Amino acid sequence: MPELPDVEAYRRFFAQHAAGRTVRRTLVTDEGILRNASARALDDALRGHRFEEPGRHGKWLIASTTGPVVLFHFGMTGDLGWGENDEARHRHDRVIFELDRGELRYRNMRKLGGLWLAHDQDEVRAVTGRLGPDALGIDRRAFRRLLRGRRSGVKALLMNQSVLAGVGNLVADETLWRARLHPAARVEALSEDEVARVHRAMRDVLRISVERYDRVPSPRGWLNHVRGRPDAACPRCGTPLDRATVAGRTTYFCPRCQPYTGS
């Protein structure tokens, strides 16, 4: 499932291929992927407009043009492709933006996520809902402020997009494993040092993922290297990992490095 690092990679891909390009025509092969506009309305709205430098907020790719804004969400199986012409299109390319050079394709096999059209910033906010600050850029002071007064489990809070935008299941587990905190630890009980550890771990996981891999990687020494294996053991201490549902998601953690200390 695309997480912040994947969407950041899509943003760069979009910038490389589509920014500065004018939309000649928009083809929709599956109208079900458009969430708030018809194929006709999308084409009418975009035709002749130029894509500007794209933005990203959490897991949203925000593609402004000289006219309206297109919002991309990648669900479980979304992806972007590009071609010089209409050759090598894929059967799961749901929307094709024919540009003044080449074409950008939005592919999505399972059709979670989708595309939205917005005409101004109010409409953008109406589509995305309330989003907290982006997780990639937040500094320690702002992170501390964000957690102040919250009553929640720490994993649930990290993944709450209205508090902090962009953290998904893999980033949350990797972060808390590095910070040696139980995923269900209570935010209101965290010490200053623990908050700083969570922030540092999240920043490191996101930066390494974005700068070196374009996704959440699974190199040796990461929790993500072993998660999902039946005999998964902590890469740090060798203790068999525990698996539980936390914040509604399958969660891996080390019972020795991340003991539950709350009430």
Ligand SMILES: [Zn+2]
């Ligand atoms: Zn351990």
